[in-house]
Amino acid sequence: MEETKVLLKDSEIPRQWYNILADMPTPMAPPLHPATGKPVGPQDLAPIFPMALIEQEVSSERWIDIPEPILEKYLLWRPSPLCRARNFEKLLDAPVEIYYKNEGVSPPGSHKPNTAVAQAYYNKLAGTKKICTETGAGQWGSALSMACHMFGIECKVFMVRVSFEQKPYRRMMMATWGANCVPSPSTETAAGRKVLSDHPDSPGSLGIAISEAIEEAVTSKNAKYSLGSVLNHVCMHQTIIGLEAQKQLAKIGVYPDVVIGCAGGGSNFAGISLPFVRDKIHGKQIRIIATEPSSCPTLTRGPFAYDFGDIAQMTPLLAMYTLGHDFVPEAIHAGGLRYHGMSPIISHLCKEKLIEARAYNQIETFDVGVKWARTEGFIPAPETNHAIAAVVEEARRAKEEGKKKIILFNWSGHGLIDLPSYDAYLSGKLEAHELPEEEIKRALKAIEKFPKP
Ligand SMILES: Cc1ncc(COP(=O)(O)O)c(C=O)c1O
Numbered sequence: 001m002e003e004t005k006v007l008l009k010d011s012e013i014p015r016q017w018y019n020i021l022a023d024m025p026t027p028m029a030p031p032l033h034p035a036t037g038k039p040v041g042p043q044d045l046a047p048i049f050p051m052a053l054i055e056q057e058v059s060s061e062r063w064i065d066i067p068e069p070i071l072e073k074y075l076l077w078r079p080s081p082l083c084r085a086r087n088f089e090k091l092l093d094a095p096v097e098i099y100y101k102n103e104g105v106s107p108p109g110s111h112k113p114n115t116a117v118a119q120a121y122y123n124k125l126a127g128t129k130k131i132c133t134e135t136g137a138g139q140w141g142s143a144l145s146m147a148c149h150m151f152g153i154e155c156k157v158f159m160v161r162v163s164f165e166q167k168p169y170r171r172m173m174m175a176t177w178g179a180n181c182v183p184s185p186s187t188e189t190a191a192g193r194k195v196l197s198d199h200p201d202s203p204g205s206l207g208i209a210i211s212e213a214i215e216e217a218v219t220s221k222n223a224k225y226s227l228g229s230v231l232n233h234v235c236m237h238q239t240i241i242g243l244e245a246q247k248q249l250a251k252i253g254v255y256p257d258v259v260i261g262c263a264g265g266g267s268n269f270a271g272i273s274l275p276f277v278r279d280k281i282h283g284k285q286i287r288i289i290a291t292e293p294s295s296c297p298t299l300t301r302g303p304f305a306y307d308f309g310d311i312a313q314m315t316p317l318l319a320m321y322t323l324g325h326d327f328v329p330e331a332i333h334a335g336g337l338r339y340h341g342m343s344p345i346i347s348h349l350c351k352e353k354l355i356e357a358r359a360y361n362q363i364e365t366f367d368v369g370v371k372w373a374r375t376e377g378f379i380p381a382p383e384t385n386h387a388i389a390a391v392v393e394e395a396r397r398a399k400e401e402g403k404k405k406i407i408l409f410n411w412s413g414h415g416l417i418d419l420p421s422y423d424a425y426l427s428g429k430l431e432a433h434e435l436p437e438e439e440i441k442r443a444l445k446a447i448e449k450f451p452k453p
Contacts, residue, residue: 002084003084003252004084004086005081005082005083005084006081006082006248006249007079007081007248008079008244008248010075012247013071013078013240013244014244014247015071016063016065016066016243017064017066017237017239017243018062018063018242018243018275019056019059019060019062019063019232019236019239020235020239020277020278021059021060021232021345022060022061023281024348025352026348026352029319029348029453030319031317031318031344032316032451033316037451042054042055044316045057045316047218048214048217048218048224049224050125050126050128050224053119053122053123057232058232064236067121070117070121073113073117073147074114074240077105077106077107078114078240078244079244080101080103080105080106080244081101081102082100082101082249083099084097084098084099085099085100085372085375085376087376088376091375092396092399094396094398094399095398095402095405096395096398096406097407098391098395098407098409099245099249099254099406099407099408100408100409100410101244101408101409101410102378102411103410103411103412104378104380104381104384104412104413104414107146108142108143108173109139109142109381109413109417110143110381110412110413110414111238111267111268111271111410111412111413112139112140112142112143112144112228113143113146113147114237114238114240115233115234116140116146116147116228117147118237119131119144119226119234120144120147120148120150120151120153121147121151123151123224124151126224128153128223129221129222130153130154130155130217130220130223130224131148131153131155131156131223131225132157132216132217132220132223132224132226133155133156133157133226133228134157134158134184134206134210134212134227135157135158135160135170135181135209136159136163136264136337136338136339137167137334137336137382137383137418138159138163138164138167138170138171138173138335138417139336139381140228140229141157141170141174141179142170142174144226145157145173145174145177145179145181148177149178149179154180155179155180156179156180156182156213156216157174157179157180157181157182158182158183158184158186158213159171159181159182159184160184160203160204160205160206160209160335160338161184161185161202161204162204162335164181164183166418166420167420169417170417173417184204184208184209184212185208185212186212188212188216189211189212191208191211191212191215191311191312192211194312195311203328203331204328205327205328206265206339207308207309207310207325207326207327207328207341208312210309210311210314210315211311211312213225214310214312214314215312215314227265228265229264229266229339229343230265230266230267230341230344231343232343234265234270234343235267235271235274235345235346237271238267238271239270240271241410242259242272242274242276245272245275245408246275249408254406256406256407256408257285257286257287257405257407258407258408259272259286259289259407259408260288260289260290260291260390260391260409260410261273261290261291261410261412262290262291262292262337262383262386262387262412263292263298263337263342263343263357264292264334264337264339265339265341265342265343266290266342266343266345266346266347267343268410268412269346269410270346272409272410273288273290274345277349277354277355280354281354287356288354288355289356289357289358289394290346290355290356291357291358291359291360291387291389292337292358292359292360292386293334293360293386294359294360294432294433294434294435295330295332295362295433296323296329296330296332296340296435297323297359297435298321298322298323298340298341298342299342299346299350299359300358300359301323301359301440302321302322302323302342303322304319304321304350304453305321305322305447305453306318306447306451306452307322307324307325307340307447307450308325309325311325313325317450317451318341319347319453320343320344320347321341321342321350322341322447323340323443323444324440324443324444324445324446325447326340326446327439327440330433332362333382333418333420333421333424333430334365334382334383334385334386335382335383336383337383337386340443358390358393360390361432362382362430362431362432362433363430363431363432364389365382365385365386365388365389366382366422369384369385369388370422370425370426372385372388379414379415379416379419380411380413381412381413381414381418382418383412384410384413384415385415387409387412390409391409395407
């Protein structure tokens, strides 16, 4: 019988996260304080994050120990399986081996708890009583709701309105884990009220929801804010995915030619890829591909520029690929990929050509998602379908070139709470939206005056 899964024992779980800042070949442009134009210091971030996370954000230590209480929680679902997609390989009929890390086995169904548990833990140590956050598709909000409950912290989630309406079961999951989830833009914050007065029918965006969550965090007692992607410490917590994958592949004597992940704010892509980027920096021949929606093509069509992470301009200015902080993407079903910016780490690696990026439209991604479900069984999250689209493209190229290729990708989550999006696809209601150039130009006007990285 051919092996399909490579499993690690609980005792083989990695005990450290990998911090790529220790190996960056060129320096990254620092986050800037918007008022002074100077790099932000730890004290600037202290109102919204606990100091332990701020230290991780700026740390240049290569390996950071994972505290025991976090490992204990990780063991509820980690190490996650590394699977070989033999049925999908047969369907593609190309000279490829396809391996995927199944992050859909976590309780909320995605990679998000890898950082949620860590962030809740460090907040607990710092005496935080309440954490506020935003969520797109609801994966992050539900992961943080679970993690906050594990450590006895209240959780408030601002969920992008379009996803709140498309995915009611996510709100119910959050409530089951004891959190309070409201649609964003909401009337509960000045940032939300401002958007609603200008655009009463706003579908919301991650940029708007971030503004609301930060505002509530800084105006509530003993409260902090938590971000589910983008930042350095979040990407670092996710490296457990790639580190496990390296151990699993080593067990079967395999090393990938290509590593693929979808990128919204960049965290699951960072998680699978950064340990391999390290190898690439040290001379390995490997291609690393981030994928995104063509209706929110941050890495493929945005400039590398300083911009805010949110619409109300509450975050520091980050050097990243961006479509402009007031860009509101089309209401596509991959809610977790509807973000105007991108992790500064991933942006820097893309600028330095250590990774590449591709964009796919919604129909292309559901085409391959349904094929995946009909061969491998598991129904992927709409975000994950963007990664599968690149797997299919790479397989097609391997066939054209007649060259064998080993592909590893991150199956970032399941789509069981996203079934209305499959329903829309199967009944022909989805559109292959491409973002018009004028809309990018319009949105970028808002950042013209910012310093250039
Ligand atoms: C299943 C899934 N994959 C990918 C993403 C994209 O986020 P990130 O780029 O931070 O991994 C999300 C975000 O909600 C998600 O839920």
